[in-house]
Amino acid sequence: MLKLATTVLGIVVGLIVLVAAAVSGIIAAVFGGGDSATGSQPSQAALADIPGNYLALYRQAAGTCPGLDWSVIAAIGKIETNHGKSELPDVHNGSNTAGAGGPMQFLQSTFDSVVARHPIPPGGSNPPSRYNPHDAIFTAASYLCESGARDGRDTYGAIFVYNHADWYVSQVLNQAAQYKQAENKSGEDAPPSxxxxxxxxxxxxxxxxxxxxxxxxxxxxxxxxxxxxxxxxxxxxxxxxxxxxxxxxxxxxxxxxxxxxxxxxxxxxxxxxxxxxxxxxxxxxxxxxxxxxxxxxxxxxxxxxxxxxxxxxxxxxxxxxxx
Missing domain, CATH: 3.90.1720.10 (endopeptidase domain like (from Nostoc punctiforme))
Structure with missing residues (x-):
């Protein structure tokens, strides 16, 4: 009986460990855990240019989409509003002539649609707001991910969905390359001079x-x-x-x-x-x-x-x- 009880106890403990690991995996996927281990490291240019709170959000949000590097989200944030530092009024409230607003320049309808499909993790506004950096950056990551960036299938196409212009995609990719610390990994682009x-x-x-x-x-x-x-x-x-x-x-x-x-x-x-x-x-x-x-x-x-x-x-x- 003692041997049987010990065996049953071992099985129960094993199941608890497996469940805990599964839960940890889910938390990592949703909240971006471990993104710094799998994504690129910021270059000196990135550290000098990106506010610390924005850099942390870009890296956390990228962790929700396998294959999407934080530098792509950061490059979009740079081009759209200079990481929220732009003086344009639509960054913090209202919208521009195209209807876009917030640090990642979302149309309200697009923002609401993406949030409905991909709930934002805690830490932002309640209800979510396109003017809140946390909400806007996580939503941008979800939008890119569902548009082709997951597992690196079509990063170019995902950025094109964000803004339908080849020149825009080129600017984002070049800015992203400047933000990434050069690692010379096979298949990755080196930063431009x-x-x-x-x-x-x-x-x-x-x-x-x-x-x-x-x-x-x-x-x-x-x-x-x-x-x-x-x-x-x-x-x-x-x-x-x-x-x-x-x-x-x-x-x-x-x-x-x-x-x-x-x-x-x-x-x-x-x-x-x-x-x-x-x-x-x-x-x-x-x-x-x-x-x-x-x-x-x-x-x-x-x-x-x-x-x-x-x-x-x-x-x-x-x-x-x-x-």
């Missing part, structure tokens, strides 16, 4: 312009660009001079070693060393801005596709990327 960021910003401003063979853009009296004209003009805006053709830009380097993380602003080349037929500007998350071909405007495309002839990348103005 200030010059590379300027080049990307310039290219974003040319989206929609026509493809023009030999075109160097409106600054040179042309209606649009060809592929190397766009990349040359983008880096010219950042104070870096590039050769004119895709082949000469490839030869100029410096090359990014195969397998090394790409950074926004890297030039991507296609073809062979003797016949480089296309160049584009990488903007992060596997996307690029390019002037593709006749009758196709400057646009955002996937950097890689099935049976492409990707040759490699260079990082203008940065010396040897391996150092």
């Amino acid at each position: 200030p010059q590379a960021q300027q080049a990307v910003n310039y290219a974003q401003g040319q989206l929609g312009l026509p493809y023009v063979w030999g075109g160097n853009g409106p600054d040179h009296g042309h209606q649009g660009f060809d592929c190397s004209g766009l990349t040359m003009a983008a880096y010219q805006a950042a104070g870096i001079t590039l050769p004119r053709t895709a082949k000469s830009q490839y030869d100029a380097g410096p090359r990014v070693p195969n397998g090394a993380p790409l950074a926004p602003g890297d030039l991507l080349f296609y073809g062979s060393p003797g016949n480089v037929h296309h160049v584009a500007l990488y903007i992060g998350a596997g996307k690029m801005i390019n002037a593709p071909d006749f009758e196709v405007p400057v646009k955002v495309d996937n950097a890689r596709w099935e049976r492409d002839d990707y040759l490699g990348a260079s990082r203008p103005g940065q010396g040897d990327p391996r150092r």
